[in-house]
Amino acid sequence: MTRPVPPHPTARPAKALSLFDSTNIIVGIIIGVGIYRMAPEVAQGAHSGTGVLLLWTLGGLISLCGALGYAELASAWPRHGGDLVYLSKAYGDRAGFLFGWAQLTIIRPGDIAVMAFAFVTYGLPLLGLPPEAESGWSGRLLAAAAVAVLTAINMLGVREGKFTQNLLTTLKLLGLAAIILIAFLGPGPATTPSATGTAIPWSLALVFVLFTYGGWNEMAYVAAEVKNPDRNILRALVIGTLAVTILYLAVNAAFLHRLGFEGLKQSTTPAVDSVEPLLHQGGGRVIAALVCLSALGAINGLVFTGARISFAMGETFPVMNALGRWNPATGTPVRALLVQGLLAIALILLLGSLIDTLVYTAAVVYTFYFATSAAVFVLRKKHPHTPRPYRVTAFPVPTLVFMAVCAYLIHSCVSYSLDFRPASIPVIITIIAAGLIIHQASGKTKRTRPD
16 A cells, blocks of 8 residues: 655646647657668568558558557546556556656667667768768767757757757658659669568568557657647547558658669668659758758657656656656756756767667567556556546457567567677666665655546
8 A cells, every 4th residue: 555645846737739749749759760771671571562561551550559549548647657657557556667767767768869879870971970980989979969959958948849849840741751752753763673582571570660650659648738638649649640651651652663672672771762863962961861850850759758757757756756846937847858868868878879779678668568558458447437538449459459569579579689689688677676676665655646
């Protein structure tokens, strides 16, 4: 039994996010750099151009299945913290604390670092630096600088943060639309490259697709700031996920038109290869700038939403009290933003690699996806009378489908880590164990919050 602790005085978040703002957060986070990096790998797991489009469609539908479950939970409990709230209610305080702890120390700093490294990959040529600088200190410092600047912007105020997100998302969508239009206006492949032996299992290609769709769940973390949450949370999740699915299909169709199926499989930079011959010498730099904008938009969205998780953790658990302060002057969780930014920068400086950082976070991410989706079942039984403005359509099929995919991805990520990145496993276990110890030592106290 938890001991009630009076909540400390703090400013409260205002409902400042419209449907447009909320949708931009989702779209801006999902469309990072995965569509530019993963399209050839996905093609290697398909048997034809039609197979490519089917895999991207399947990824969008699976993501939508997950989004429907989050929409039910977020509309029933529209508070900061998302999974932290749902897991605490479904499985107890320890589960919620572990989610917040994992987000603070593993998941969110890792997600931000991955996008920062992707920004560096395409930003170095624009600065006239060689590709090998990416793994050196110049690349790490550039990634850290991107995180520092965007964290500072979000600390200035919620208006600044959402304006930056809306601007970057609009620019990246216009850029992607330009790529699609230019590619379709150009001729098809002049020659068909000879087939090579490169191929991967379709299941691994689906992993790449789902990574590229990652971020649709971010709406749950800022639910307390959404205007008209009964309607707009579901609308933002569905509109954002469907919009990205349509855009990804259009981009891949454009790549297939310009490069052909075999050409897409063999390309390492499909956007550049599709557009540069039509734009001549400046095409490569234009595409590099577009990818940088996409990465920055994803970083900003991750910074904006991630700090709300840490704020909710500090507001709920007294041991993390320092993070649960809402600055009334800026309308932002300044302390949570600062700690999040420092941890992400530390991870960038320590790991120095996009792949190592991605592997560091993946299994933990899908474990909590699985647990939160299962919470839809648990909370319907534990809190049957809580108003639910939205219930999962065709329940339980979408939720079960998403949970099955999560279970498969957890197995795949752990297997990969054991084979290629075994050092990451004991590090993650140590961090999670530390969270359990902290929760136990704190007396497991929790501030009471309205149901």
